[in-house]
Amino acid sequence: MSGLREGWLQIVACFAEVQTLALLGLIYLLVIGPASLVSRAVRADFLSKRELGGPGSAWREADTRPPRLENVKQPF
Numbered sequence: 592m593s594g595l596r597e598g599w600l601q602i603v604a605c606f607a608e609v610q611t612l613a614l615l616g617l618i619y620l621l622v623i624g625p626a627s628l629v630s631r632a633v634r635a636d637f638l639s640k641r642e643l644g645g646p647g648s649a650w651r652e653a654d655t656r657p658p659r660l661e662n663v664k665q666p667f
Contacts, residue, residue, distance in 0.1 A: 630637070
């Protein structure tokens with residue numbers, strides 16, 4: 592009985608690997624790929640990298656104002 596079980600587990604492991612690859616491929620094709628194409632089409636700059644190509648420095652000044660009590664109590 593143990594040999595039958597081990598053989599079945601090997602077969603199932605192969606199916607699981609194929610299923611995982613198929614699901615990841617579908618997610619890429621149906622979600623990540625189109626989202627990437629849309630963000631390129633609208634020229635979205637989610638990381639604010641557009642200013643890095645310009646002249647000068649990309650340095651941003653820090654917010655030096657003291658924190659408000661309401662924001663400290665509830666940071667999110």
